[in-house]
Amino acid sequence: MKSRPRPRPLGLIWIAFTVSALLSRELCGGSRDPAEGPIGGAAATAAGRDRPCADAGVRDRRIPAKVGDWALVWGRWEAGGWADVLESPNRDANRIAQALLGDRVEVLGQRGDWMEVIELERSWRGWIQAAHLTYGSRRVRRTFATKPTVALATSPYLPIDGCGSLAPYGAQLPVADGSKTRLEVQLPDGRRLDVKRSQVALTDQPKSISFALANVNGLLRRPFQTGGNSPAAVDGVGLVYLILRASGHDGVPREPAALWGRATPVSSGAMEPGDILLLDTFGSQPPSPAILVTDRILLEASPASGVNFLPLDELTRSRLREVRRFSGTSSHAGWSRLGLAMRAAPSHERDLLLLFIVLTSQNAALAALLLVACHRGIGNSD
């Protein structure tokens, strides 16, 4: 049994928390310019050059993730903030999914440089390189565990600094601070990223798929790759998964049957933009999804063209197996994740979280509910 550090007096922790929060605001404050509008890959890098590269120096050090605890996806910053999730701890293994920057995972085990993880909402499970995970500083963990989350919908990437660090389309990150027009989202490395409210969707109020589609051009001509769901590469299901995430849906399953199970069937005569068309592929292979963009244009990820549009013509109609629609509301509210996060947090941090919830909550009933949830978590964990 692992020994846990003894909780420190709450008053001291609170003072430390306040000071650190002030310091972090000072260091990571909103002086950065957000990227304007949807941008392509080369443009993203160019825009990134305008951000001060010195920013990279204020990153937190990566703290190794621990087995049995929850951790954050640190991602491959320079490659676009994603990490491969593989079937087994081996570089050549099949890819199941790609974890995006800031994804929260539970670490189930470790073998060498690899960690077996499961996404907190059970979207996917597999092996990820330990170097792409961070335990996170206290402040970061607190923000990720307690704050509402927003989805980035700027494709393909939002530049973070002038050193080429990128936040990918579809990443879901907690809000550290906000105003009417802008938000500061928390990054796993301690920095914050300034984004426009119009470019994000709140995960507890997901928007329609059309919102994410409006900014999807940056993904065009990206390659098709099995198990891909990042702007670097997608497969058919991965594209839908990514667009749903960018629309603010959380807990989106990566596995196709579970994903289609979350959508309701629609008759082909009542199709609307944003609906998912499942198209027959040759032989007995699973159907390939495409997203209806307008009444005559679909978006797909195909092995022949990568991410691309295709016409809703006779050929496409002849392949149509069924139409499915995702509703605008998420079936997973932030509550369940928070409960999991609390359950997975070490005891000294739970005290801090409880205190934080009580002090920051404006609503007594909400605070009470949170407290109940947290206590249940502690009870289960212990």
Next chain:
Amino acid sequence: MSRIARCQRLLLCLCLMLALARCGPSDEGEHRPRGLAWTSEQLEQLARTGTHDDANQLFRMGEVPTALRILERIQQQDPSGTAGDEARLTIATILMSQRRYTEAVPLLDQVVKNGAVAPDYAQELLVEAIVEGEIGERLGSAMAIAAAQLKRRGELQSPLLGERFAALLVKAAAAAKDQARVCTAGAQYLHEWPNTPRSDEVRWLTARAFDYLGRDADTGNLYAEIWFQTPESPWAKQAHERLRSGPRRSTGAHPMTSAERLAFAARLQKVGLHEEALDELQRAGSSGTPEDQVRALAMSVDSLLALRKNRECVQTAARLRSLAPGSTEAAAAGLLAIQALRRTNDLEAIREWTAWLARTFPDSATAVEARYSLATFLQNSDRRDEAIPLLVSVSQAQAQEIADNALWKLAWAYRLEGRNAEARAALERMLAEFPESGFRKAALYWLARFTELQDRTAAVKLYRTLLREYPQDYYGHEATRNLLALQEVAEWSDFGDQKREFPVIDPLDDPTRRPATDAYARAVSLAKIGLFSFAADELETLPDAERDPSLAFALADLRTRSGDTWSGVEILKHSFADFLVSGSRDTRVVPEDFWYIAYPYNYRSLIEDAVREAGLDSAQIEPALVAALIRMESRFLPSAVSPVGAVGLMQLMPGTAEELARKVTGASVTRAELFEPEINIRYGTRYLADRVTDFRGEWFPAICSYNAGVRPVRRWWEARRLDMPMDEFIESIPFEDTRRYVKQVLGDYRNYQWIYYQGHRGGQ
């Protein structure tokens, strides 16, 4: 209003109505090829009720199982009548085109026995099936039939049949190992028909028979004839080896002069026999005049470069440079030396040769080409700052073939440097100054891509130009998708040139259409009963066959239907090149059969089965992709062999296939088996599917690796910028051949999709 005015108004109204009737909305389905809309239910219905003509059309579309079902039904319903025999003949030719000779023989026996339909042709097919199928116990009877028919050749249904029986007699005797008969029949054949498509094989078989019987002089003469007169034939290399190794020498052959040797070496170079060419060049150089020596050295540089003997290539070019410094041969050799040096990455030597060419041949096309070669090397080595000024100077040269190349490279150099405005300007200049350039389609496409963010309208216009001018090309297909990104949907009528009229087609349905031409009448009758190869041979004897487009089209059609898809495409390339590039997809403009000839789909069911099998535990690939790959590799010719030894439809290397077979089935596969379409397609498809899996389901790198090998492609793939769009990756492939290959295969994949799968659920 006066009466005249009223008449004018009435006339105007009529004209308007007519115009509206022409331009107004009409049933879109009518514009499209009728065969394209066949569903699996319709195919089932056709199998139950279809006619012989329907079967012929289905065979054309690659729907062989349904075609065979129709014909089987007809032949069973009519065991001894004409309709049944016609069906049996067609079934036999289909089976023979799939090398299923043993199954064809009983059907042909029945037709011969009934004797009512095309009796001489039926006998010819029977002998052919026995010989090609190597049915040992029937070879004696095959020889007897062939000999008897040859005797009465003046009475046969066609004068062409005599030659066929004569060739079959030689082949049957060879298969029966009756060497004496091969010698007599072979000598007779070569005496009467020395230059036919079959004479190369007959010459080889006869030479082997003479060799076996120890008749050295005759053997030597024939081997020498094969080697010196037909170095292009598949047996030439073997004949040369036997000529060199054996004691036989041609008694009648006179020694060659050095000029003759040079001419012969040029022929050898043309067919890729460079080692042998070098031998001849060495002899020509050592015994000839100083001019011959210079020419021999210049030609040697060419062969050494082809053999990738780069160091020797440069040394030989240097010898030539010192021997004849001001000669045109030295200039050409200098360019080849630069190419060899580019392979060895010797920048200093490239600079030195470029400077020498500039000094020795100032302002010449050669000097410009050398500068271009140096610039290309610099650009490929990421030294764009040095490459750009050189490319600018080359692009201002007069010679188009270099100037437009330079402009294309210049545009990309600017693009990679982030100088987009200059990149656009280079492409615009190319389009304005070189409207006939081979880079036109690429320039249109990339100008649109570079422009679409700034000027949507201009980009749409450029993409639409591509659709009109190059609808069947890779760039045309990409333009269609890029238009969708700009919210523009291309209609069926947007593809291709709607105004260019297709020549009137000869439907080969009336034997009296061309009076006084028996061959034409025979061709029509033979085509009707599915004997396409014979019909094509007849048509080819007509004096107008090449000049008359309607006959040329009918000939291409017959060749393709008979399984000679290679010739079908070649005829279209020769007589209908414009339609291949920009033909409309509207069947009122370009007939549907044109596309079936241009994009043949033989062995469709074998391909679909192989894709199903490979897809069970592998990546998603589609039959249309495999069809496009086969078209590119062999144009559906099962006997195709490449100079490097790749074999069959999908051009598999025997070693690779062997390795794959052991992995997949635990058994082995021989080179001979790879000529079997079923085996070749199965392993080729599996190999492609494995490459797709290697690259995590993506087709581009898999197609590249089919051409260039896995190792270099993995290197390019892993070194690419992660945000690089796929079309840019394809454009940046370092091997020019592979770049062209992947574009061709991807473009053809889309063509196979719209020709064969539009509205039809493949594999369902």
